[in-house]
Amino acid sequence: MLASKVGVNSSLDQMSDLHLIDMQTQLHPFTDARVHAEQGALIIERGDGIYVIDSDGKRYIEGMSGLWSVAVGFNNKRLVEAATKQLDKLPYYHQFINKTLSPCIQLSEKLLQIAPIPMSKVFLANSGSEANDTAVKLVWYFNNSKGQAQKKKIISRKNGYHGITVAAASLTGLPTTHKAFDLPLPGFLHVNGPLVYRDMRVGESDESYADRLADELEQVILREGPETIAAFFGEPVMAAGGVHIPPATYWQKIQDICRKYDILIVADEVITGFGRTGSMFGCETYGIKPDILVLSKQITSSYQPLSAVLINQRVYEGIADQSSVIGTFAHGFTGGGHPVAAAVALENIAIIEEEGLVERADKMGQLLQKALRGFESHELVGNVRGVGLIGAVELVADKGTKAPFGEPGTLGRYLVARAQENGLVLRAIGDSIAFCPPLIISETEIDQLISRFARALDQTAAWYRGKK
Known part of the structure; x- marks a missing residue:
């Protein structure tokens, strides 16, 4: 019924319909309702280990464990x-x-x-x-x-x-x-x-x-x-x-x-x-x-x-x-x-x-923290912090004054969008980019997470230089 009201095929099996129905029916938490009504949402359909898969079949490393919460991955039988x-x-x-x-x-x-x-x-x-x-x-x-x-x-x-x-x-x-x-x-x-x-x-x-x-x-x-x-x-x-x-x-x-x-x-x-x-x-x-x-x-x-x-x-x-x-x-x-x-x-x-996931979080956490600190010299990175398998990279426009670029949160939002394009789900808390992958993450998967973040960070830097 709702699909036909917005002028699309009434079959709910089509994902384009689901996007439109979502925009018509849901009030999403921690979301700008007006922006959502215009842009819609990413529909996540399945999970596989540290990955989630959207309605188009694209796979994402879930770098936030959902909402800081999925220790054992997204399809534990x-x-x-x-x-x-x-x-x-x-x-x-x-x-x-x-x-x-x-x-x-x-x-x-x-x-x-x-x-x-x-x-x-x-x-x-x-x-x-x-x-x-x-x-x-x-x-x-x-x-x-x-x-x-x-x-x-x-x-x-x-x-x-x-x-x-x-x-x-x-x-x-x-x-x-x-x-x-x-x-x-x-x-x-x-x-x-x-x-x-x-x-x-x-x-x-x-x-x-x-x-x-x-x-x-x-x-x-x-x-x-x-x-x-x-x-x-x-x-x-x-x-x-x-x-x-x-x-x-x-x-x-x-x-x-x-x-x-x-x-x-x-x-x-x-x-x-x-x-x-x-x-x-x-x-x-x-x-x-x-x-x-x-x-x-x-x-x-x-x-x-x-x-x-x-x-x-x-x-x-x-x-x-x-x-x-x-x-x-x-x-x-x-x-x-x-x-x-x-x-x-x-x-x-x-x-x-x-499965020794607490010990694994300690071991993998040391690798994650070391890899994140490798970005400290990047032109947009003011601070890297974390412990275990939780961390943040804070973006700034000026390392000396710690000033943000434009309105606080501008760089954070842009980077998270680029990360998503690169198959990585992260969260911007203002201009701090949070990391909190599942405890089951492997060394190889940490390397993949860091590689995707690096691409998103470089894309953000290129955009920033063009806006200066």
């Missing part, structure tokens, strides 16, 4: 079989009111076994946003159980990303997630994150920079009143905000401040969990000891929507006491702890362990 087996046995049930499911029990046990520090209980949801919303509510619930009714404000970081639901978007420190949405909500505060390339002062060491950021956090706590600050949320590596790597001792100093004022620490490992940094968790890479741990994305390689919130014994005791007073812990989701998602997660974690 074991995950398909795990989902199919569970669908055949029990396609859906819930965990409300003292009911549960075998895959959820087994997954919770496994997560507690591999957690970077001792944790007590697991709450299962569907997405990182839901998990971070849950974490906020748990923090509030916990402090109410302690009679600390004023201890409710949450501190996170500028350029941090924690999701897009109302509370999670309030945690997120990116202006575009706030503008016109009337966010952030009251009680959500933001301090500077560790943007080493942009914010470190001339002559400032990693240590003194970390001291400055920790001091800023403490000053905000003192200004607001420690009795009002409930929790600090942070990603081990700030990913969607530009792949920003914390300086040495940063996390230790931040944790010391939080412990000093009895502020809960929430580690958002939605992106860094399950091997991305070369350790099973980013908390291990950076010595973070959270009270609450948030997981998603690579937990199932995104074959199924799933997230998990792990809490330590102290937080659990407060929540359990409060639920007993009220008579219930009145929080949950219809699809939270879905049996198919839990079964896929168990198999995905088994693959990561059996």
